[in-house]
Amino acid sequence: MGMTLAEKILAAHVEPEQVHADQFIEAAVDVVLANDITAPIAIREFEKLGVARVFDPERVVMVPDHFAPNKDIKSAEQCLLMHQFARAQGLTHYFQVGRMGIEHVLLPEQGLVGPGDIVVGADSHTCTYGALAAFATGMGSTDIAVAMATGRIWMRVPETIRIVYHGRLRAWVGGKDLILYTIGQIGVGGARYKAIEFVGPAIDSLSMDGRFTMANMAIEAGGKVGLFEVDDITRAYVDGRTLRPYHVHRADPDATYVRVIEIDASQIEPQVAFPHLPENARPVSQAAGVRIAQVVIGSCTNGRLGDLSVAANLLRGRQVHPDVRCIIIPGSQQVYLDALRQGLIETFIRAGAVVSTPTCGPCLGGHMGVLAGGERAVSTTNRNFRGRMGHPESEVYLAGPAVAAASAVAGSIAGPEDVLS
Amino acid sequence: MKLVGRVWKHGDNVDTDAIIPARYLNVSTPQELAHHCLEDIDPTFADAVRPGDLIVAGENFGCGSSREHAPLAIKGAGVGCVVARSFARIFYRNAINVGLPVLECPAAVDETEQGHQLEIVLGMGQVRNLTTGRVYQADPYPPFLMKIIDAGGLVPYTQRRIKDRET
Numbered sequence: 243m244g245m246t247l248a249e250k251i252l253a254a255h256v257e258p259e260q261v262h263a264d265q266f267i268e269a270a271v272d273v274v275l276a277n278d279i280t281a282p283i284a285i286r287e288f289e290k291l292g293v294a295r296v297f298d299p300e301r302v303v304m305v306p307d308h309f310a311p312n313k314d315i316k317s318a319e320q321c322l323l324m325h326q327f328a329r330a331q332g333l334t335h336y337f338q339v340g341r342m343g344i345e346h347v348l349l350p351e352q353g354l355v356g357p358g359d360i361v362v363g364a365d366s367h368t369c370t371y372g373a374l375a376a377f378a379t380g381m382g383s384t385d386i387a388v389a390m391a392t393g394r395i396w397m398r399v400p401e402t403i404r405i406v407y408h409g410r411l412r413a414w415v416g417g418k419d420l421i422l423y424t425i426g427q428i429g430v431g432g433a434r435y436k437a438i439e440f441v442g443p444a445i446d447s448l449s450m451d452g453r454f455t456m457a458n459m460a461i462e463a464g465g466k467v468g469l470f471e472v473d474d475i476t477r478a479y480v481d482g483r484t485l486r487p488y489h490v491h492r493a494d495p496d497a498t499y500v501r502v503i504e505i506d507a508s509q510i511e512p513q514v515a516f517p518h519l520p521e522n523a524r525p526v527s528q529a530a531g532v533r534i535a536q537v538v539i540g541s542c543t544n545g546r547l548g549d550l551s552v553a554a555n556l557l558r559g560r561q562v563h564p565d566v567r568c569i570i571i572p573g574s575q576q577v578y579l580d581a582l583r584q585g586l587i588e589t590f591i592r593a594g595a596v597v598s599t600p601t602c603g604p605c606l607g608g609h610m611g612v613l614a615g616g617e618r619a620v621s622t623t624n625r626n627f628r629g630r631m632g633h634p635e636s637e638v639y640l641a642g643p644a645v646a647a648a649s650a651v652a653g654s655i656a657g658p659e660d661v662l663s
Numbered sequence: 664m665k666l667v668g669r670v671w672k673h674g675d676n677v678d679t680d681a682i683i684p685a686r687y688l689n690v691s692t693p694q695e696l697a698h699h700c701l702e703d704i705d706p707t708f709a710d711a712v713r714p715g716d717l718i719v720a721g722e723n724f725g726c727g728s729s730r731e732h733a734p735l736a737i738k739g740a741g742v743g744c745v746v747a748r749s750f751a752r753i754f755y756r757n758a759i760n761v762g763l764p765v766l767e768c769p770a771a772v773d774e775t776e777q778g779h780q781l782e783i784v785l786g787m788g789q790v791r792n793l794t795t796g797r798v799y800q801a802d803p804y805p806p807f808l809m810k811i812i813d814a815g816g817l818v819p820y821t822q823r824r825i826k827d828r829e830t
Contacts, residue, residue, distance in 0.1 A: 266805065266807040279685075279688045279730065279732075280729065280730065280731070282691050283691050283731050283732075283735075286691075287818055290818050290822070291818060291821055291822055291825065292822060292825060292826075293825060308688070309688075309689060313689075314689060316689035316690060317689045320689060320691075363729075364729055364731075365728075365729055366727065366728050366729040366753055368729075380729040380753055381729060381753060381756060381757075382729050382730070382731035382734075382753060382756060382757035382760060382761075383731045384731060384757070384760040384761060384816075384817050384818060385756060385757075385760060385817065387818070388817055388818075388821045391821070391825075392821065392825075396807070398805070430676055430723060430726055431675075431676070431722055431723040431726070431749070431751075434723060434749065434751065434752060435752050461727075464723060464726060464751060464752065466752060519676060606680070606685035606688075606728075607680075607684065607685050607686055608685060608686070608688075625678075625680070625727060625728075627678040627680040627681065627727060628678075628680070628681060628703055628704065629680055629681070629684050629703040630680050630685070632686075634684075634703040634704075
């Protein structure tokens with residue numbers, strides 16, 4: 243029987259190499275990840291297991307990114323606990339502030355993840371690596387503790403939804419607009435417990451950065467993983483970068499899908515998801531005029547060089563609206579450096595934006611841009627739940643970097659064309 | 664195991680930021696987290712909840728983050744079980760792993776209101792609404808999950824397997 247891409251990758255990690263949807267398996271994992279929020283609990287549970295060492299110190303990755311650089315004393319203690327564990331275990335890939343990035347920007351960039359891997363992370367956006375055809379999924383700290391100890395994880399093999407994007411993308415439409423539109427169509431539970439395969443002509447020409455953005459938000463539809471097939475764009479990204487050999491798997495032509503969705507991507511406008519769910523997506527033309535106090539451009543969703551370039555193209559020679567705080571956060575030190583070399587950082591500063599060191603910070607209302615009661619933000623992050631970015635009476639409108647930058651200039655939600663004209 | 668408790672009713676898509684806002688993720692014990700459980704959608708809950716109370720909710724309960732702090736906060740608040748139409752995948756795993764009972768039982772959810780009394784027999788997945796007198800059968804756990812539940816959570820389950828492998 244034919245297998246989906248998700249089944250193919252999982253099958254390569256079990257004996258015998260055949261799996262089917264709804265089957266419970268125990269698979270070997272290639273990489274295990276935790277951050278400063280989730281590692282403390284994982285370490286606490288790890289220590290109960292009676293195992294002295296992690297299964298492989300080169301494959302357990304820890305990144306202080308959520309409340310780092312430390313935002314308060316309690317956060318500092320969580321980061322310290324993680325650092326002490328990393329040193330005691332001799333972890334090769336612990337990334338200290340100054341060398342770190344937002345984990346899901348950092349791991350692919352550093353070549354720690356490649357096609358065909360199974361990656362489990364104590365962070366729901368671990369699914370980002372699906373862009374590289376890695377079966378990557380978020381879990382809680384206790385699952386991660388067990389994976390750190392044993393190098394194995396139990397999983398239910400998910401059914402797969404195949405989403406086909408036809409046509410050519412309009413100007414200023416990117417991965418964020420495609421995924422917000424898709425979640426608007428299928429809902430925040432539309433892919434619950436399922437894998438998604440993103441395919442079609444519009445995907446074939448989408449940049450790696452755009453694919454990372456889409457895979458990243460598979461979880462916002464409830465998905466376990468959002469997968470892309472390996473092509474020349476993938477190879478150009480991973481070749482010379484991945485630290486381990488990678489494995490290319492393809493879905494069988496006779497694979498069984500639980501649902502196939504066809505989308506005419508040429509009809510999709512830049513999108514905005516209204517509070518308080520990512521499924522509340524609307525075309526920006528139907529969102530114009532909502533007054534805002536803050537714009538955030540960054541995060542594991544849209545903190546890559548391509549995202550910053552799009553924002554810079556709109557902010558160059560323009561000014562952030564006097565009532566708006568525009569906060570731009572490169573996703574890693576490398577992204578920061580590349581943006582600096584390309585003059586993007588100067589563009590941002592001259593436009594009146596602030597540029598921060600890499601951190602998840604404002605996305606989850608942690609620091610570096612917390613909202614007051616009644617304030618609204620346009621943000622390139624991934625969640626707009628009530629209170630997500632601060633006060634429970636604040637509001638987050640999700641968008642891609644083009645709409646975010648245009649809105650920063652306009653002082654209210656605006657499309658790129660509104661600012662250019 | 665039989666649980667009897669008073670119901671706190673919620674709708675669809677109760678997310679992890681609602682269950683425990685991220686600003687409190689700089690702590691991780693169930694007791695500390697419980698003080699802020701569901702704070703942004705029901706500021707009275709943390710003070711008014713009594714040990715053994717139950718949460719009944721709609722679709723996709725626990726959507727969002729992987730934070731295990733969410734089931735830990737609910738457990739720390741003394742909630743005996745969450746009954747929902749459906750659960751988000753990561754929350755469901757986390758709840759099983761930390762020993763917070765969770766049941767999928769759409770019919771019971773639809774006919775239960777805030778303040779009703781429920782009696783739940785966990786092993787049988789039976790939900791009895793003591794206020795209305797109606798009885799419901801929850802979806803059974805897959806056999807594989809029962810092994811983890813029977814062991815008392817993922818850590819004791821894994822401890823036993825590690826010990827078996829060594830001997």
